[in-house]
Amino acid sequence: MFKDNPLLQQLKQQIKDSLPTAEGYVKSTERGFGFLQCDGNKSYFIAPAQMKRVMHGDRVSGIIREGDDGKQSFEPETLIEAGIDEFIGQVQFSRDGRPSVIADHPMINFPINARVNKGVIENLGKNDWVVAHMLRHPLTDRGFFCEIKQFIAKADDQFSRWKATTARHHLAWDAPSDLEQYELLEEGLQRIDLSDREFFTIDSESTLDMDDAISIESSANGWNVWIAIADPSAYIDTNNELESVAKQRGFSLYLPAHTVPMLPRQLADELCSLLPEQKRPVICCRLSIDPQGKLLDSTRFFAAWIESKHRLNYNDVSDYLENSSAATWQPSTEALVMQLNELQAMTNARTEWRSENSIIFVDRPDYRFSINPDGTVADIHCEPRRIANRMVEETMIVANIAASSLLREHFGFGVFNTHSGFDATKIGLVEEMVQQAGIDMNAEQLLSFDGFCRLRRMLDQEQLTYLDLRLRKFYSYSEFSATAQPHFGLGEQCYGTWTSPIRKYGDMLNHRLLKAVILDKEAENPLTEELATHLGECRRLHKFAERNMADYLYAEYYRDHLSTIETQHAQVFDVSRGGIRVRIQETGAVAFIPGTKIHAIKDQLNCDADTGRVLIQGECKYQLGDDITIKVTEVKSNGTNLIADIVS
Structure with missing residues (x-):
């Protein structure tokens, strides 16, 4: 009897209007929940039930609710910009034969109901690769829905992943067609x-x-x-x-x-x-x-x-x-x-x-x-x-x-x-880094052609790898x-x-x-x-x-060889808040070492992206350019990321 009560509905709307709001991008996780990433590094938890209404990469707005435990969570209400429009994926079928597509995206792992465009003449099978276009979104319509608009490759095609990669970046897969004959032009050149x-x-x-x-x-x-x-x-x-x-x-x-x-x-x-x-x-x-x-x-x-x-x-x-x-x-x-x-x-x-x-x-x-x-x-x-x-x-x-x-x-x-060398808008940070390293160069010199070349020669000749890797982030x-x-x-x-x-x-x-x-x-x-x-x-x-x-081939290789590949040598080339990224010298692959594998006590660990250093209890343990020994322990099931442990 209260379901359609206009006074009750009005009261609910007034309560909702009084709640704080937020806007940002949806970040999914492997465990079903997600976060709304707002400007200024502020983020809000999104419960699994609410994540079913959005997709990784969506820009949305909504309300912030506070639970009995005092923790805040986000409920999406309005879609501002969809995370994906056209995408590459593999075909699936329900028990009654209706098609769906699973996007080839590390953070989108659920099937999206689909229809097949009349222009697709191939007989689609399970796991065939296709190009799909989003038509509906739960925040604007009745659930996620897409249209299969182009066939890419059969599931058993040995080059299906190659073809999907070229399709994703709108690149040709085949060579151009040859002309029936080729003739030298009359250019007036005396050869x-x-x-x-x-x-x-x-x-x-x-x-x-x-x-x-x-x-x-x-x-x-x-x-x-x-x-x-x-x-x-x-x-x-x-x-x-x-x-x-x-x-x-x-x-x-x-x-x-x-x-x-x-x-x-x-x-x-x-x-x-x-x-x-x-x-x-x-x-x-x-x-x-x-x-x-x-x-x-x-x-x-x-x-x-x-x-x-x-x-x-x-x-x-x-x-x-x-x-x-x-x-x-x-x-x-x-x-x-x-x-x-x-x-x-x-x-x-x-x-x-x-x-x-x-x-x-x-x-x-x-x-x-x-x-x-x-x-x-x-x-x-x-x-x-x-x-x-x-x-x-x-x-x-x-x-x-x-x-x-x-x-x-x-x-x-x-x-x-x-x-043009360094990004002029960030030259102040570059100047500070260079001078902290004991190199007497000011912003004007660093922005000049001669100054940039002199610094580059110095970095190479004196093997200043740590400074070199820090500065690379500021190149134009x-x-x-x-x-x-x-x-x-x-x-x-x-x-x-x-x-x-x-x-x-x-x-x-x-x-x-x-x-x-x-x-x-x-x-x-x-x-x-x-x-x-x-x-x-x-x-x-x-x-x-x-x-x-x-990245895909590296993941396939390590997935098949996790039990046989022992330790490998790697160089630290990036430090982020969550851990460090290394390049494996034997294969060229990139692996991620989470902070939890660097040091067990979270409060004692500081992965400082600004300085490119990993600090444990305030002391530098690792930094950009360090050579370390690692072992790849996992290939993430929802993507191509390699996860590694530090051996020494």
């Missing part, structure tokens, strides 16, 4: 025939799209180096349909066991690839390096034909030059022996020059997954950066520097990579720019790339500008602000896809 010069390529054994070849000789003034770069723009004009495809993709995507090329495979892996004993059109530069490693002002760019004489790989060349006991390969000609020795000497000189005048990269290993035919991980290989890798890297860097300088001086525009992001601006991270006043036109659309644009220089023609700036933003977003999505795929 110099260098078929007799002994060029060679150095790549990974599995590389198909070989886009750079090198030839080198010593001179009285140091070295003369020829760098020949594959020329896909010789087949693709600006009105070609492949131009639009390359522009949209931006880059080739490199996932473990699967490459998604920017260009069609026939073009990327055959017609343009600098295969041995095959005549290929290239853009070539001839540059001179003095004995101290400095680039001289005699660089020349020209179009050419070359015929690579040797296809080499990093491991064989490194084993040979490092006199490794594992060496089984020997150069086939005396001329190649001489060239490899000269290239090594040039690389050493160039590295020394850059270490004093620019910035060099700290050699970090690469990690390679071996994938079984069924898509599982057979092994993870740690591959150190060796001399052959550095030889190619240094040669391409100096070629890019030479091309960037030419475009800046000739046109005043091009496709340049820029990096690299960007594409039509005008030449400094690249602080490389220590170069001007830097753009042209040495990977098969793999990077921006490099193909720079090729066309270099051709205009060679022909002494005018050119228009190809990099609009819109295109620069697009290429930056493509690069960001590629990095996310590569990282997501690696």
Whole structure:
């Protein structure tokens, strides 16, 4: 009799209106309850019954209730912004055959009722991968409900996870379709025939799209180096349909066991690839390096034909030059022996020059997954950066520097990579950290190009790992720019790339500008602000896809080997309120060590994210850069996180 009593309803509404309110983002937990995270680090408990009305990531508002025990809890009332809109997931079916989708998200583990869009023609089965779109939310309608709008892969497809990863980031899974035939464009270029010069390529054994070849000789003034770069723009004009495809993709995507090329495979892996004993059109530069490693002002760019004489790989060349006991390969000609020795000497000189005048990269290993035919991980290989890798890297860097300088001086525009060093809005914190470390540099110096480079050299040379890792959080992001601006991270006043036109659309644009220089023609700036933003977003999505795929494979590998992998070495690279994150040196995987596994007494432990240190009873126990021994003990069932214990 009281259910529809208007006076009772009015009284309830008045009580509700008198309660405090809050707004924030929903954070789910594995145990069914959650929290409302408000601005200013304030949070409120959300009971399991209330969590059924919201989803992780939702921005909501609602009321705060206080229980008899004095503890506060949050009840959601209004949806401000949904946590997910379009999402990737796997299909499930109820007993009566109605479909639902479980989102591929570590904090969303319940099925969302679904309908299938008429455009999906595949016969969906259990655990098939799909793209779904949210239609209803409990705070606005009758429960969660979504529409399956796109099929991705069957559950038993060995590459289903790869396909889901590319779909999540709106990236292509297949190579572009080849044209029926390819013809060289009439560009008016007079290509110099260098078929007799002994060029060679150095790549990974599995590389198909070989886009750079090198030839080198010593001179009285140091070295003369020829760098020949594959020329896909010789087949693709600006009105070609492949131009639009390359522009949209931006880059080739490199996932473990699967490459998604920017260009069609026939073009990327055959017609343009600098295969041995095959005549290929290239853009070539001839540059001179003095004995101290400095680039001289005699660089020349020209179009050419070359015929690579040797296809080499990093491991064989490194084993040979490092006199490794594992060496089984020997150069086939005396001329190649001489060239490899000269290239090594040039690389050493160039590295020394850059270490004093620019910035060099700290050699970090690469990690390679071996994938079984069924898509599982057979092994993870740690591959150190060796001399052959550095030889190619240094040669391409100096070629890019030479091309960037030419475009800046000739046109005043091009496709340049820029990096402005530290985030100017946080320079006060950077200044404080640097001075606390005993380095006498002020904010103005730290924001300057010369000051940033000087600090970077100091961090590397004096191995100030702790300070280095703290400062990395304050770096700005690299960007594409039509005008030449400094690249602080490389220590170069001007830097753009042209040495990977098969793999990077921006490099193909720079090729066309270099051709205009060679022909002494005018050119228009190809990099609009819109295109620069697009290429930056493509690069960001590629990095996310590569990282997501690696995280999944790491989780699969450790899940299968928890009982057999003993202790491993790791370095602390992040400290948060809840614990520390480490990178495992043997595999490259990231693991999390919760505070409860660092010290049992919570009140005595302080994981200080601001200083990057872990304090126990006020004393520093661990800090950024520390090398520790760990053992992975758990792979989280709702995600790809590895949980580890500290062994020593």
